[in-house]
Amino acid sequence: MTQRALELLLLVALGGVWGWAGDDPAWTFAGGLLGGLVWVLWDGLRARRVLDWLNRAEAQRAPALSGVWAELVDRNRKLIKKLEKKAQSSDHRLEDFLSAIQASPNGVVLLDAHGRIEWANLTAANQLGFDPQRDVGQYVRNLVRQPEFSQYLKHKDFEREVQIEGPGARAGQSTQISVQIHPYGKKRRLMLTRDVTAVQLAEAMRRDFVANVSHEIRTPLTVLSGFVETMQTVPLEESDRLRYLGLMSQQAQRMQTLVSDLLTLSRLEGSPAPGQGDWMPTQELLRHVLQEARGLSQAIAQPVHTIESLGDDSAWVSGSKSELLSAMSNLLSNAVRYTPPGGRIEAGWRLNADGSATFFVSDSGPGIAAEHLPRLTERFYRVDRSRSRETGGTGLGLAIVKHVVQRHGGGFDVQSVVGQGSTFALILPAVRVRQREAPALRE
Numbered sequence: 001m002t003q004r005a006l007e008l009l010l011l012v013a014l015g016g017v018w019g020w021a022g023d024d025p026a027w028t029f030a031g032g033l034l035g036g037l038v039w040v041l042w043d044g045l046r047a048r049r050v051l052d053w054l055n056r057a058e059a060q061r062a063p064a065l066s067g068v069w070a071e072l073v074d075r076n077r078k079l080i081k082k083l084e085k086k087a088q089s090s091d092h093r094l095e096d097f098l099s100a101i102q103a104s105p106n107g108v109v110l111l112d113a114h115g116r117i118e119w120a121n122l123t124a125a126n127q128l129g130f131d132p133q134r135d136v137g138q139y140v141r142n143l144v145r146q147p148e149f150s151q152y153l154k155h156k157d158f159e160r161e162v163q164i165e166g167p168g169a170r171a172g173q174s175t176q177i178s179v180q181i182h183p184y185g186k187k188r189r190l191m192l193t194r195d196v197t198a199v200q201l202a203e204a205m206r207r208d209f210v211a212n213v214s215h216e217i218r219t220p221l222t223v224l225s226g227f228v229e230t231m232q233t234v235p236l237e238e239s240d241r242l243r244y245l246g247l248m249s250q251q252a253q254r255m256q257t258l259v260s261d262l263l264t265l266s267r268l269e270g271s272p273a274p275g276q277g278d279w280m281p282t283q284e285l286l287r288h289v290l291q292e293a294r295g296l297s298q299a300i301a302q303p304v305h306t307i308e309s310l311g312d313d314s315a316w317v318s319g320s321k322s323e324l325l326s327a328m329s330n331l332l333s334n335a336v337r338y339t340p341p342g343g344r345i346e347a348g349w350r351l352n353a354d355g356s357a358t359f360f361v362s363d364s365g366p367g368i369a370a371e372h373l374p375r376l377t378e379r380f381y382r383v384d385r386s387r388s389r390e391t392g393g394t395g396l397g398l399a400i401v402k403h404v405v406q407r408h409g410g411g412f413d414v415q416s417v418v419g420q421g422s423t424f425a426l427i428l429p430a431v432r433v434r435q436r437e438a439p440a441l442r443e
């Protein structure tokens, strides 16, 4: 302040001295006034420089001034720097926030008060089929044109979500997208989207499964209760009574097998995969299931099947013994049940070049048409429904085999030609296969 007063005084004094040379007091006064005016102009120029710089609001290129102007510039420079830092950190925070929303597995769309897209993450754009950059500013109703969504926007029923069909990853493949709008701020809207295709598929499978199980149980139950009613109301000869009891026992057995297979499946789904620890000789597994198959053939076929063991029985395999036995015996019992009496069945283990091992069952049965092959491991899928029922099938055998194989990290394969028989194979990976002399076996 003092510096500015001194500058003013100096210029007024210089002007006065200059006027004084004119030998007239009026000139002295005028000179002083002129000096004052020059100072006001100079000061004004400095104020303009400061204002211009403030307008640019750049902390770096501050004007070089002295005195109170320098102090003013310095304080403002510090303030601008502080604001710049704050703005930078807000930008970073916003970027972090948007990257977090970008990474979300759910779709997020921000809409303005008129329903125009302000921002959308990639997930939402993919699920709804628009471009997250190009379509900013577009009305969402013009981009998402499914009638359910238009109705939803029209009725503003935002308490609930709406499901629409989204574009699939590939042509001809659609997805189910759940969309819900949440109003916020001043008439703005947050739109959340979720791909519910898998959930819906699982729900449909669950419904099918319950319907199938109910159907499978209802049939023998109806037969059973019919016999019970007959026996309660009609006086029967001893031979009829015995025949009825036999049929009833068959139906009860059928329900028991079904429940037992269902329990096996649920155990396979709900328990951890078997470890590498338990090693067993393939020879022993094979002997066990062949014996079972021969027993079954004697019980249901006349003449019995020729059941032969082939392949290499020198390997040991690791996994769950009970699960492997169940998978192997399912394949063999299918071969016995579906191959006409007197037919030929071959089963055994084969070692593959990559170290894996295959258990195979070949039969001379009716074979399976190619269109059925991909569906054989679905629960309750049967090619020949009546043959399956006649021989006590539940439609769950190959589903169990598939689960066992998956839990052991292996594969499942079916080769079949109608009229020429089928070959079913389960493959165990190399890590689960050892030759007889493997060190692990001597521990």
Ligand code: ADP
Binding pocket: 330, 334, 335, 338, 339, 363, 365, 366, 367, 368, 376, 377, 381, 382, 383, 384, 385, 388, 389, 392, 393, 394, 395, 396, 397, 398, 399, 422
């Ligand atoms: P099921 O209890 O009905 O035998 P599976 O799941 O074991 O059920 O088999 C599914 C279907 O695959 C069977 O119903 C049958 O139609 C067919 N199938 C399985 N094994 C054979 C086979 N060796 N030869 C012909 N068809 C077979």
